[in-house]
Amino acid sequence: MTPQPITTSTSYTADRAWLASLHGTDSTETIMLDISKLTAGTHTAASTNTSQPYSRVLSGVPVGKMTASGLYGAFDPTATDGRQNLACHVFAEALFAPSATKVPAALLWHGVVVASKVPGGIDPTKATPSVTGPQIRYV
Numbered sequence: 001m002t003p004q005p006i007t008t009s010t011s012y013t014a015d016r017a018w019l020a021s022l023h024g025t026d027s028t029e030t031i032m033l034d035i036s037k038l039t040a041g042t043h044t045a046a047s048t049n050t051s052q053p054y055s056r057v058l059s060g061v062p063v064g065k066m067t068a069s070g071l072y073g074a075f076d077p078t079a080t081d082g083r084q085n086l087a088c089h090v091f092a093e094a095l096f097a098p099s100a101t102k103v104p105a106a107l108l109w110h111g112v113v114v115a116s117k118v119p120g121g122i123d124p125t126k127a128t129p130s131v132t133g134p135q136i137r138y139v
Contacts (some may be wrong), residue, residue, distance in 0.1 A: 007137035014093045017117040020139050024111030031107045033057060034057040034066065036101055037073020037083065042120040057105060058119040061090040062127075071102065076121060077126035080094045086127040088134040110135035 002112040019025070038044050043061045047053050064083035070132035076083045091108040115138040136138050 016059050017028075018114050018119070019108075019111070020087070020114045021112035024108055024135075025091065027110075028106040028108055030072075031065075031072045031087070031105055033063065033064070033090070033094070033103050033105050033114075034063050034069065034071040034073045035096060035103060037066070039074060039120065043074050044105040053098055055092040055098070057090055057096065057103060059090060060113075060117070060119050061091045062118060062120070062122045063090060063107070071105060071106075072107075074120065075127070085130075086136075087119070112135055112137050112139060113139055119129065 006011050018039075035044075038061065040046065040055075041078060044055050044057050044059050046055045063072040064075045064079065065072050065087045067082035072087060073083050074082075078084065088107050089110040091106040094103050095104040096139040113122075113136050115122055127134075127136075
C-alpha cells in the first residue's frame with residue numbers, strides 16, 4: 001500500500017470593520033502575543049475545521065506590552081503588568097495551534113479606528129495619549 005497525501009487549505013477573510021482608513025497599514029510592526037492574555041471568543045476565534053485545528057487572533061484586538069516578558073496581551077486599563085498602556089491594535093488575523101502559548105502578529109500603531117467595531121470593545125478615554133506611543137484617532 002502506498003500512502004496518498006491529502007492537502008487541504010482554508011482561507012479566511014479578516015473582518016476589518018474596525019479599520020476606518022488605510023492610513024498606517026503600510027508600516028506595521030511585528031510583535032509576539034501571549035495567548036494566555038487573550039480571551040477566547042472575544043479576542044480569538046476557535047477553528048471549526050477538524051482537519052486544520054488552528055484558532056486565530058482576531059484582527060483589531062487592542063493590545064498592551066507586558067513589562068516583565070516583553071510580550072503583548074489584550075489591552076486592559078485596570079491591569080498593572082503593562083497592558084494598561086495601549087500599544088495599539090492587531091492588524092491581521094494570526095493563526096495559532098492549540099498548544100501554542102505565543103503567536104507572532106502585525107501591530108497597527110497609527111491610523112484611524114472605529115472604536116465601536118473593535119473586537120472586545122475599547123473605550124478611547126481609557127487609552128492614555130502618549131507622544132511616543134500609539135498614534136490612533138478613534139471615530
